[in-house]
Amino acid sequence: MSSVILTGVRKQFGSIEVIKGIDLTIEDKELVVFVGPSGCGKSTLLRMIAGLEDVDYGSIEIAGQDVTERAPAARGVAMVFQNYALYPHMSAYDNLAYGLRRAKVASTEVDRRVRDAARLLQITDLLDRLPKAMSGGQRQRVAIGRAIVRKPEVFLFDEPLSNLDASLRVEMRSQIARLHRELQTTMIFVTHDQVEAMTLADRIIVLKGGRIEQVGTPRDIYHHPANLFVAGFIGSPTMNLFPAKVISQDGRQVALHLDSGPRVVVSGVAGSAAAGTNVTLGLRPEKLQVARAVDGVDKIQGEVTLAEHLGGETILHLSGPHGPMIVKCDEDFDQMPGLKVDVTLDMTGANLFDAEGQAIC
Amino acid sequence: MTTDLIRRRTAPRHLVSSIIYHCVMLLFAAIFLLPFYWMVISAFKSNIEIFSQPIAWFPDPIRWENVSALFARTDFPFLRQFANSVFYAGAVAFGTCFSCALAAYSFACLRWRGRNLVFAFTICALLIPPIVTFLPTYIGWSRLGLNGTYWPLILPSFFGDAFYIFMLRQFFLSVPRELMDAARLDGASEFRIWWQIVLPQVRVALVIVALFAIVYTWNEFFGPLIYLKTREDFPLSVGLFTFRSQRAVEWSISMMGATFTAVPMVVLFLFTQRFFQQGLATKGLK
Ligand SMILES: Nc1ncnc2c1ncn2[C@@H]1O[C@H](COP(=O)(O)OP(=O)(O)OP(=O)(O)O)[C@@H](O)[C@H]1O
Ligand SMILES: [Mg+2]
Numbered sequence: 001m002s003s004v005i006l007t008g009v010r011k012q013f014g015s016i017e018v019i020k021g022i023d024l025t026i027e028d029k030e031l032v033v034f035v036g037p038s039g040c041g042k043s044t045l046l047r048m049i050a051g052l053e054d055v056d057y058g059s060i061e062i063a064g065q066d067v068t069e070r071a072p073a074a075r076g077v078a079m080v081f082q083n084y085a086l087y088p089h090m091s092a093y094d095n096l097a098y099g100l101r102r103a104k105v106a107s108t109e110v111d112r113r114v115r116d117a118a119r120l121l122q123i124t125d126l127l128d129r130l131p132k133a134m135s136g137g138q139r140q141r142v143a144i145g146r147a148i149v150r151k152p153e154v155f156l157f158d159e160p161l162s163n164l165d166a167s168l169r170v171e172m173r174s175q176i177a178r179l180h181r182e183l184q185t186t187m188i189f190v191t192h193d194q195v196e197a198m199t200l201a202d203r204i205i206v207l208k209g210g211r212i213e214q215v216g217t218p219r220d221i222y223h224h225p226a227n228l229f230v231a232g233f234i235g236s237p238t239m240n241l242f243p244a245k246v247i248s249q250d251g252r253q254v255a256l257h258l259d260s261g262p263r264v265v266v267s268g269v270a271g272s273a274a275a276g277t278n279v280t281l282g283l284r285p286e287k288l289q290v291a292r293a294v295d296g297v298d299k300i301q302g303e304v305t306l307a308e309h310l311g312g313e314t315i316l317h318l319s320g321p322h323g324p325m326i327v328k329c330d331e332d333f334d335q336m337p338g339l340k341v342d343v344t345l346d347m348t349g350a351n352l353f354d355a356e357g358q359a360i361c
Numbered sequence: 362m363t364t365d366l367i368r369r370r371t372a373p374r375h376l377v378s379s380i381i382y383h384c385v386m387l388l389f390a391a392i393f394l395l396p397f398y399w400m401v402i403s404a405f406k407s408n409i410e411i412f413s414q415p416i417a418w419f420p421d422p423i424r425w426e427n428v429s430a431l432f433a434r435t436d437f438p439f440l441r442q443f444a445n446s447v448f449y450a451g452a453v454a455f456g457t458c459f460s461c462a463l464a465a466y467s468f469a470c471l472r473w474r475g476r477n478l479v480f481a482f483t484i485c486a487l488l489i490p491p492i493v494t495f496l497p498t499y500i501g502w503s504r505l506g507l508n509g510t511y512w513p514l515i516l517p518s519f520f521g522d523a524f525y526i527f528m529l530r531q532f533f534l535s536v537p538r539e540l541m542d543a544a545r546l547d548g549a550s551e552f553r554i555w556w557q558i559v560l561p562q563v564r565v566a567l568v569i570v571a572l573f574a575i576v577y578t579w580n581e582f583f584g585p586l587i588y589l590k591t592r593e594d595f596p597l598s599v600g601l602f603t604f605r606s607q608r609a610v611e612w613s614i615s616m617m618g619a620t621f622t623a624v625p626m627v628v629l630f631l632f633t634q635r636f637f638q639q640g641l642a643t644k645g646l647k
Binding site for chain 1: 539553
């Protein structure tokens with residue numbers, strides 16, 4: 001049982017409150033990912049769980065024990081840092097062994113555990129080398145090895161892959177996923193890479209300004225963002241947002257008048273939307289279609305500003321009557337900048353947000 | 362094409378400026394080396410030859426017996442004083458490195474209330490001329506009955522020095538915070554982090570501080586002169602001086618002593634030159 005429970009956790013640096021009250025339960029063996037814009041407090045929260053920052057208010061519980069006042073080494077956590085933080089003057093072997101030696105583990109046991117971890121991470125050949133004689137990916141594996149040998153209850157990763165190049169990142173990502181399966185331990189992972197978050201996470205925690213905006217599975221967060229912030233933050237390219245007015249509500253169906261022209265009907269609305277109120281309609285780029293001229297259907301006019309050909313698909317950036325729109329379409333649809341196009345909307349899976357930006361659908 | 366390259370390589374403007382540059386540097390080197398050279402040749406002359414006209418730029422004959430004469434003097438216990446100097450400089454260097462590295466670590470790497478204020482006070486200590494505090498300090502040591510010993514000279518170095526603390530702090534600031542965090546997670550105590558993780562990253566700076574302290578202490582004159590009483594206790598700096606004031610005429614033995622005093626510092630510097638270049642070039646006083 002190595003769950004992590006945060007209760008009313010707050011943190012101030014000087015007079016600035018950086019973490020503004022976090023309540024969160026992370027289940028045993030779960031891999032959760034903290035995402036959020038730069039400066040929202042992801043690292044700070046992680047460091048508080050590790051015990052590297054004091055907790056001003058609230059409490060942290062790991063594996064059923066209150067660890068709020070405990071030293072970092074006594075919490076059963078291990079952390080992997082963005083810049084690896086390997087001890088530069090020690091070989092990989094000593095880097096891995098350092099924590100075990102501090103814990104007074106017998107030297108034969110140290111050796112066994114270091115070699116086991118090295119085998120798991122395929123770094124056995126590197127054990128005699130100093131960090132400066134390794135590549136970035138190798139250093140990162142050693143850093144992960146240093147966390148593994150201590151057999152922690154909880155692994156903490158602070159953007160561990162952001163210093164690696166794209167292909168290595170994909171490889172390390174799958175390694176971490178594999179580790180999570182094999183070690184069966186709780187992991188908390190900080191990133192601002194969408195893809196990392198979506199592919200690795202059992203649950204994603206979206207943070208903003210020291211508060212939790214939404215907690216949910218990747219599919220949940222992608223398809224049902226709790227508010228406009230999450231809608232805009234998760235998903236790449238970002239969700240299209242259309243300002244609109246409510247015409248009428250009929251049970252779970254709401255008829256809207258988009259400010260840019262068309263009238264549409266959103267189904268599956270949970271909340272209530274009085275006629276005349278301002279709302280925002282959110283549609284993922286794949287729910288928009290481009291046609292040269294469609295008659296009879298409600299449509300929005302746009303002008304192509306940029307076409308990104310990604311091979312399998314094309315991302316069209318359009319300027320519409322109410323700001324930019326993004327459309328994902330097939331490759332064979334070649335569009336030139338400056339071309340005028342009509343956009344039709346597919347309303348399945350549409351998101352609707354009230355005037356405060358909270359999801360009502 | 363090839364002629365072009367050759368011509369460019371020996372561009373006359375560069376050649377001329379390079380010649381001028383080297384001439385100027387050689388001239389300055391000669392000016393700085395002259396007293397040193399004078400000291401060494403005088404050590405191998407007799408007292409009369411030293412002041413002979415015209416000036417003899419090379420001793421003839423080379424009086425090697427001056428070396429044994431120096432070590433044979435009973436009124437100038439050279440070896441004893443040399444050992445005193447080594448002990449004095451070594452102890453001060455050790456104390457300075459130890460105390461300043463601890464203080465600098467605290468100022469650079471630990472977070473505590475009032476840290477910046479205390480650091481500001483430390484820097485202010487640089488502004489107080491040591492001579493101002495000399496008399497009260499002297500009286501203090503006398504009351505403790507420790508005058509005539511090395512305690513007043515060595516013990517203060519174990520309590521830090523503002524300049525070295527400032528300098529080391531700059532180096533400590535360049536050590537990534539995550540290294541210490543990682544060690545904390547690995548269960549190392551603060552003292553162990555300082556000793557095993559952080560100090561190895563600032564080795565160069567420590568060597569530089571040790572060298573500064575050694576050279577400074579080796580030449581330190583006023584402190585030992587005031588606090589020490591007997592010839593057997595003097596370090597070389599004071600020993601040379603008192604010998605000369607007893608026997609103003611024996612220039613060649615004085616010069617021989619001075620040469621033997623200066624040579625260890627030169628050798629030390631030659632061996633550690635690369636640290637100076639590394640330290641000042643890479644991080645240093647930025
Ligand atoms: N030691 C500190 N002293 C003062 N302010 C700090 C300190 N550490 C962090 N902060 C502030 O706390 C806020 C959150 O920082 P944090 O490093 O947790 O952000 P983050 O979400 O990890 O951002 P990033 O994605 O850029 O890593 C920032 O505004 C930062 O300026
Ligand atoms: Mg961060």
